[in-house]
Amino acid sequence: MNKKQIIDFLKSKDDRELFSCAKKVRKSCFGVNVYIRGLIEFSNNCARNCMYCGLRRDNKKIKRYRIPCNTIVDLSCRIAAKGIKTVLLQSGDDFYYTQKMLCGIVKKVKAKFPDVVIALSVGERILDDYKAFYDAGVDRYLLKHETINSKLYHKMHPGQSLKKRLKILEHLRKTGFQIATGHLIGLPGQTTEDIANEILFYQDFLPGMIGMGPFIPQHNTPLAKYQSPELKLILKNLALTRIVNRIANMPVTTALATLGGYKAQVKALSQAGCNVIMVNFTPLVFRQKYEIYDKKVKVGLKMASRVINLAGRKMSFDKGEPLDISNL
Known part of the structure; x- marks a missing residue:
């Protein structure tokens, strides 16, 4: 798909063909399964100063x-004990957690549950850290651009x-990680052409996971007064990405649930090509403080099950590996 075609779809008022195509691609590549990931947000400290982030x-x-x-470690093992095969450990860019500390966490979880997939998202680090994380047993690394x-x-x-961000993503791939990235939809200053370029990036770079969520303002940031994008733009973005990238796992983000409720999640699963839901296992006392954006909802297993059923899909605790492009 070229840039003009993508822009035409983004601007079109008739999206039936787009969603029909995205559904067919998702169904042929990933079937009916929606894979559950267990999320732990273990620190809200961050050395960065991103304009949109709480x-x-x-x-x-x-x-x-x-x-x-x-x-x-205990929280990760509880997730694995439920049969959920993927655990995502996420934080701000918090350098309190050293290479040794993070590797120790991963090794202890893997020692008890060797088959569980560990995904890590701790931002930009020195390159030696990434190699150490991989050697310790981290399977996937999430670094959104x-x-x-x-x-x-x-x-x-x-x-x-x-x-620098893109160079790190390339380094992560060469190190051996399944790489995950993503962008904000409706970021203030973003144009339709920018969105088209995002989709073309996924078509060329072919990450194994793509996490796209809407911009939602946070009241203690410089972008507090800006508005979130319309739901239709978000769904079109997801659908176009699914069509150009047939290998990647695509989660229904918590931000989408926050902005559009469970109905938006259902549409993302039934129409726009998504095949993953992140379930938050962060203890409540901490979860309420992970304020990337305002009014963040909790996505638990019950909510995920309801959304998946309404979308006519099937919940799966399996690893849900990205597809091998050579087999398509």
């Missing part, structure tokens, strides 16, 4: 927390560069 360094109003390493527009990236991420 965890940003300059937000002095947020109550910070760090979950102890042994507790992270947020926007493929380099000028907008620099504006939204003071002191950071898109070029």
Whole structure:
């Protein structure tokens, strides 16, 4: 698909053909299964100062927390004991957790549950850390690029560069990780052409997981007064991405649930090509403080089951590996 075709779909008022195609692609590649990932948000401390994020360094109003390493291990093992085959450990860019600490967590979980997939999302680190994480047993690494527009990236991420971010993603792939990335839909300053370029990036780069969620303002950030995008734009973005990238797992993000409720999640699963739901296992006392955006909902197993059933899909605790492009 070329840029003009993508832009035409994004601007079109008739989206029936688009959603029909996305559904067919998803069904032929991934079937009816919706894979459950167990999420632990283990720290809301962050060294970065991203303009849209409530965890940003300059937000002095947020109550910070760090979950102890042994507790992270226990929580991960509880998820695995339920039969859920993928655990995502996520935090801000918090360098309190050293390479040794994070590797120790992973090794302890893998020792008890060797078949569980560990996904890690701790931001930008020195390259040696990534190799150590991989050797310790981390299978997947999530590092969202947020926007493929380099000028907008620099504006939204003071002191950071898109070029470096993309180089890290390439390094992660060469290290051996299944790589996951994604962008914000409706980020202030984003154009229709920017969205088309995001979709073309997924077509060329072929990450194994693509997490796209809507921009939702957080009241303690510089972007507090900006509006979220319309649901239809979000669903079109998802559908187009599914069509151009047939191998990637695509989650229904918590941000989409926050913005559009369970009905938006159902549409993402039934129409727009998504095949993963992140279920939050962070203890409530901490979960309420992970305020990336306002009014964040909790997606638990009961809610996930309801949404999956309404979408006519089947819940699966399996690993749900991305597809091998050579087999398509």
